[in-house]
Amino acid sequence: MSIETWGQIRANPKFQKFVKKRNRYxxxxxxxxxxxxxxxxxxxxxxxxxxxxxxxxxxxxxxGIPIGVGVILFTIILTWIYVRRANTEFDTEAAAILExxxx
Amino acid sequence: MNxxxxxxxxxxxxxxxxxxxxxxxxxxxxGQTTQQTxxxxxxxxxxxxxxxxxxxxxxxxxxxxxVADFYTAGGGITGFQNGLAIAGDYMSAASFLGISGLVFANxxxxxxxxxxxxxxxxxxxxxxxxxxRNLGKFTFADVASYRFAQTPLRSFAATGTLVVVxxxxxxxxxxxxxxxxxxxxxxxxxxxxxxxVIMMMYVLFGGMTAxxxxxxxxxxxxLGGATFMAVMVLLQFGFNPEALFAKAVxxxxxxxxxxxxxxAEAATxxxxxxxxxxxxxxxxxxxxxxxxxxxxxxxxxxxxxRFFTVPTAKEARKSVAWAxxxxxxxYILTFIIGFGAIVNLIPNPGEYFVGGDLAKGLxxxxxxxxxxLANAVGGNVFLGFISAVAFATILAVVAGLTLSGASAVxxxxxxxxxxxxxxxxxxxxxxxxxxTVILGIVAVLLGILFEKQNVAFMVMLAFTVxxxxxxxxLFMAVLWKNCTTRGAVAGGIVxxxxxxxxxxxxxxxxxxxxxxxxGSALFPYSTPAVFSITAAFFVIWLVxxxxxxxxxxxxxxxYPDQMTRSETGVGASMASSH
Numbered sequence: 021m022s023i024e025t026w027g028q029i030r031a032n033p034k035f036q037k038f039v040k041k042r043n044r045y046x047x048x049x050x051x052x053x054x055x056x057x058x059x060x061x062x063x064x065x066x067x068x069x070x071x072x073x074x075x076x077x078x079x080x081x082x083x084g085i086p087i088g089v090g091v092i093l094f095t096i097i098l099t100w101i102y103v104r105r106a107n108t109e110f111d112t113e114a115a116a117i118l119e120x121x122x123x
Numbered sequence: 124m125n126x127x128x129x130x131x132x133x134x135x136x137x138x139x140x141x142x143x144x145x146x147x148x149x150x151x152x153x154g155q156t157t158q159q160t161x162x163x164x165x166x167x168x169x170x171x172x173x174x175x176x177x178x179x180x181x182x183x184x185x186x187x188x189x190v191a192d193f194y195t196a197g198g199g200i201t202g203f204q205n206g207l208a209i210a211g212d213y214m215s216a217a218s219f220l221g222i223s224g225l226v227f228a229n230x231x232x233x234x235x236x237x238x239x240x241x242x243x244x245x246x247x248x249x250x251x252x253x254x255x256r257n258l259g260k261f262t263f264a265d266v267a268s269y270r271f272a273q274t275p276l277r278s279f280a281a282t283g284t285l286v287v288v289x290x291x292x293x294x295x296x297x298x299x300x301x302x303x304x305x306x307x308x309x310x311x312x313x314x315x316x317x318x319x320v321i322m323m324m325y326v327l328f329g330g331m332t333a334x335x336x337x338x339x340x341x342x343x344x345x346l347g348g349a350t351f352m353a354v355m356v357l358l359q360f361g362f363n364p365e366a367l368f369a370k371a372v373x374x375x376x377x378x379x380x381x382x383x384x385x386x387a388e389a390a391t392x393x394x395x396x397x398x399x400x401x402x403x404x405x406x407x408x409x410x411x412x413x414x415x416x417x418x419x420x421x422x423x424x425x426x427x428x429r430f431f432t433v434p435t436a437k438e439a440r441k442s443v444a445w446a447x448x449x450x451x452x453x454y455i456l457t458f459i460i461g462f463g464a465i466v467n468l469i470p471n472p473g474e475y476f477v478g479g480d481l482a483k484g485l486x487x488x489x490x491x492x493x494x495x496l497a498n499a500v501g502g503n504v505f506l507g508f509i510s511a512v513a514f515a516t517i518l519a520v521v522a523g524l525t526l527s528g529a530s531a532v533x534x535x536x537x538x539x540x541x542x543x544x545x546x547x548x549x550x551x552x553x554x555x556x557x558x559t560v561i562l563g564i565v566a567v568l569l570g571i572l573f574e575k576q577n578v579a580f581m582v583m584l585a586f587t588v589x590x591x592x593x594x595x596x597l598f599m600a601v602l603w604k605n606c607t608t609r610g611a612v613a614g615g616i617v618x619x620x621x622x623x624x625x626x627x628x629x630x631x632x633x634x635x636x637x638x639x640x641x642g643s644a645l646f647p648y649s650t651p652a653v654f655s656i657t658a659a660f661f662v663i664w665l666v667x668x669x670x671x672x673x674x675x676x677x678x679x680x681x682y683p684d685q686m687t688r689s690e691t692g693v694g695a696s697m698a699s700s701h
């Protein structure tokens with residue numbers, strides 16, 4: 021079934037628009053993670069005292085700890101945001117385009 | 124269940140009894156200094172785990188009839204289950220014991236590695252998971268070779284798989300041998316043989332179904348045990364992390380004073396655990412390690428093949444989201460556990476340190492911090508539990524590695540390259556099983572061969588190869604329309620060779636492992652990933668755009684179809700569940 025079906029799907033301008041939109045979203049999300057992570061790594065590489073400084077005057081906890089744990093939580097939250105949107109909005113849209121294209 | 128399965132389970136029981144039986148005779152006077160007295164609580168708990176998982180294997184064996192069952196559990200795993208299994212594959216003993224040990228020794232530095240090991244996951248979620256599911260069938264080579272010449276691409280992908288599996292496997296087998304001495308008080312060789320035999324039974328009879336369930340059970344036990352430890356530690360401080368950190372700094376300062384430092388030096392040493400230290404010194408190493416960890420995850424064959432066990436792209440996405448959640452949660456726990464070990468173990472050197480001397484380090488080595496903490500917060504029974512879980516972790520990870528190695532040999536090399544796809548399911552299944560046995564034997568031999576070697580660099584090397592060889596090929600084949608067979612294979616080979624050779628001449632191997640004088644390493648950084656990944660992508664690009672062959676033209680023309688399938692899942696192989 022496939023080769024012909026693929027051609028029909030591709031011929032649908034909505035499909036092209038949809039793929040572009042979803043890929044843009046994926047790339048933006050990837051870039052956010054890369055910025056968060058390499059930002060953290062560059063701090064480790066170039067500005068260790070920044071991460072080692074006290075969170076508030078008099079505390080033992082350093083600024084690096086909430087930042088590090090923050091990167092972990094950010095990663096998890098971003099993943100769920102993406103998956104939620106992909107599994108609902110994108111999948112519904114894709115299904116509609118498929119149905120329309122293969123009619 | 125067939126008679127062979129029954130008889131093999133019986134054989135396994137005999138081996139288990141034999142191994143543990145001889146432990147009676149072994150006693151604590153045999154063996155090296157690190158071997159502890161036989162820990163029967165830990166051994167019985169581990170035996171319990173083995174019996175339950177072999178029971179599951181028996182159940183899975185009845186459902187493992189075709190190659191699709193064997194490689195991918197018939198595609199019948201749900202996203203939530205697969206997420207736990209992926210987390211299980213990823214939370215190896217190296218990350219549990221290694222990271223908590225790193226935090227115990229260096230504090231904050233441990234967190235840097237945890238984060239690196241986590242951030243590959245969202246990239247897989249956003250860019251790869253769905254496409255892998257839509258294009259692949261059994262191995263990641265299916266995805267990478269979708270529109271390419273099968274023989275060269277699959278030969279390369281199988282090589283990349285086997286190299287990664289070998290390095291990862293050596294680290295696991297040697298780790299198992301070292302752990303069994305400390306945890307169970309048994310000989311090194313027992314561990315290696317035990318892991319080899321039991322994991323072979325999981326894979327041989329239960330295929331992916333058994334391997335997945337073993338991983339799920341192990342992941343739940345590990346997460347449960349680690350949660351208990353972290354809660355117990357936080358309970359000591361009224362759930363106030365600031366109080367925990369303050370106590371840890373105080374303890375570390377006291378330790379430095381005991382070791383003969385001046386008051387000022389001791390204060391610096393104590394405070395140093397709250398910030399990044401000397402673990403990563405130069406910026407290039409920091410970035411390089413970061414890239415190896417981030418992109419290596421997306422090139423590990425035993426992780427990639429898990430995306431073929433779920434029925435749809437939707438479930439594939441859910442798998443990674445759950446996996447990311449569990450793994451992130453787990454790394455936060457290991458951080459707390461490491462600090463808990465500082466405040467609970469260092470004040471009791473008599474109980475936890477070699478000869479009661481802080482200067483000589485923890486009994487059984489620095490990686491034992493989490494294990495000793497289990498004793499400190501949960502007594503002997505909980506120590507037995509954590510020991511059993513740590514060992515079960517290795518067993519489960521080795522099973523996953525073996526399965527991915529076996530599928531690379533039987534599906535990519537045998538069925539596709541050697542027989543050009545003209546092979547029936549039964550024959551391919553038979554070849555997979557023969558390969559599993561061979562890989563099991565090889566794993567045991569590697570474990571024995573590397574007993575006395577320092578294998579600390581092996582996991583990093585596996586990640587570097589995965590990031591430099593497998594990941595660029597997969598990424599470009601799926602996402603770049605002008606990529607050709609020649610480009611992919613040339614770039615992949617460059618990444619593979621560069622990552623291995625530069626690692627060999629880096630300080631971790633050239634100096635720390637091969638014993639050459641300090642400063643003689645030709646390559647000065649912790650890992651070559653930043654260079655080898657870049658080189659692989661560059662060569663793939665360059666060779667592909669220069670490739671004017673008719674084959675290349677055909678491959679580029681096939682891209683739109685590949686793209687349509689990878690974006691929609693139309694035509695994707697739907698392995699059906701029974």
